[in-house]
Amino acid sequence: xxxxxxxxxxxxxxxxxxxxxxxxxxxxxxxxxxxxxxxxxxxxxxxxxxxxxxxxxxxxxxxxxxxxxxxxxxxxxxxxxxxxxxxxxxxxxxxxxxxxxxxxxxxxxxxxxxxxxxxxxxxxxxxxxxxxxxxxxxxxxxxxxxxxxxxxxxxxxxxxxxxxxxxxxxxxxxxxxxxxxxxxxxxxxxxxxxxxxxxxxxxxxxxxxxxxxxxxxxxxxxxxxxxxxxxxxxxxxxxxxx
Amino acid sequence: xxxxxxxxxxxxxxxxxxxxxxxxxxxxxxxxxxxxxxxxxxxxxxxxxxxxxxxxxxxxxxxxxxxxxxxxxxxxxxxxxxxxxxxxxxxxxxxxxxxxxxxxxxxxx
Numbered sequence: 001x002x003x004x005x006x007x008x009x010x011x012x013x014x015x016x017x018x019x020x021x022x023x024x025x026x027x028x029x030x031x032x033x034x035x036x037x038x039x040x041x042x043x044x045x046x047x048x049x050x051x052x053x054x055x056x057x058x059x060x061x062x063x064x065x066x067x068x069x070x071x072x073x074x075x076x077x078x079x080x081x082x083x084x085x086x087x088x089x090x091x092x093x094x095x096x097x098x099x100x101x102x103x104x105x106x107x108x109x110x111x112x113x114x115x116x117x118x119x120x121x122x123x124x125x126x127x128x129x130x131x132x133x134x135x136x137x138x139x140x141x142x143x144x145x146x147x148x149x150x151x152x153x154x155x156x157x158x159x160x161x162x163x164x165x166x167x168x169x170x171x172x173x174x175x176x177x178x179x180x181x182x183x184x185x186x187x188x189x190x191x192x193x194x195x196x197x198x199x200x201x202x203x204x205x206x207x208x209x210x211x212x213x214x215x216x217x218x219x220x221x222x223x224x225x226x227x228x229x230x231x232x233x234x235x236x237x238x239x240x241x242x
Numbered sequence: 243x244x245x246x247x248x249x250x251x252x253x254x255x256x257x258x259x260x261x262x263x264x265x266x267x268x269x270x271x272x273x274x275x276x277x278x279x280x281x282x283x284x285x286x287x288x289x290x291x292x293x294x295x296x297x298x299x300x301x302x303x304x305x306x307x308x309x310x311x312x313x314x315x316x317x318x319x320x321x322x323x324x325x326x327x328x329x330x331x332x333x334x335x336x337x338x339x340x341x342x343x344x345x346x347x348x349x350x351x
Contacts (some may be wrong), residue, residue, distance in 0.1 A: 018294055021314055021316040024315050025272075025273040025274055025293075029274060029290070034289070035289050035291075039289070042291020045291075
């Protein structure tokens with residue numbers, strides 16, 4: 001493989017530090033098959049365990065992004081293959097929004113408390129839980145507790161509160177970046193889907209709106225995933241995070 | 243930047259890091275020279291991906307540092323911490339080797 005492409009496998013922060021000299025090394029000694037595998041393995045290592053000062057931040061946002069991707073795909077799969085009962089969304093949606101809020105708060109306080117970077121895992125686990133529990137619940141036909149119309153309204157208020165809090169917090173931190181902007185857009189998209197879905201459930205008559213809401217919610221997660229996976233810690237206000 | 247225990251890089255499972263430190267013990271070298279020297283010392287080739295994974299870890303923990311250079315092939319050298327860490331680890335290995343050889347010879351007698 002072309003040395004430039006091999007170097008391109010590494011994270012941007014890594015390339016910024018080691019890219020030129022690593023390219024020179026690969027040009028001095030063009031890699032064979034085994035060396036190519038070794039370089040690819042090194043790239044995976046650099047993605048999973050970044051050694052740059054902002055490495056922990058990168059690792060957690062990347063894991064969170066992959067989790068958000070899993071959540072979005074799980075939600076779409078659940079919708080496409082199991083055609084859910086709207087009531088079954090209570091648990092996964094609640095956890096999904098709660099994790100958006102946790103992640104937003106986490107990102108906001110990260111510059112002053114970098115030691116708490118591990119909180120990013122709350123997003124990862126919560127996001128995956130949201131998507132996977134959606135699939136499981138729709139598969140086994142389990143209906144979570146439904147508190148009636150008042151319960152639903154309270155639930156909707158909680159979801160909106162959680163997601164708005166998280167989205168605003170994160171948007172403040174990352175707004176100057178394109179990926180940050182995507183997160184700021186993706187979260188409201190997820191919220192719109194959620195509200196549409198909940199409105200349909202409350203009225204009991206707008207099934208189509210509810211199903212559209214699920215799809216929008218899942219797409220929102222996918223946008224969030226993209227934004228996290230492309231987020232650069234040295235961009236915009238995130239440059240102060242390390 | 244958080245620096246963990248530098249000795250972690252020299253665990254029995256961190257051979258590439260030990261090789262890199264050992265090759266730099268007699269002076270600065272760039273990546274290609276480190277690869278050649280480490281293969282000469284150990285008999286095992288050190289892949290470029292493995293080499294730079296080790297370099298990044300060692301640099302982050304302050305065991306090595308890049309030497310300012312205009313060349314694309316940036317040389318690295320041991321820091322004071324790197325030299326003392328390497329020396330301590332090699333002494334430990336030497337002690338272990340003596341003990342193990344002693345047992346082997348005692349068992350064979």
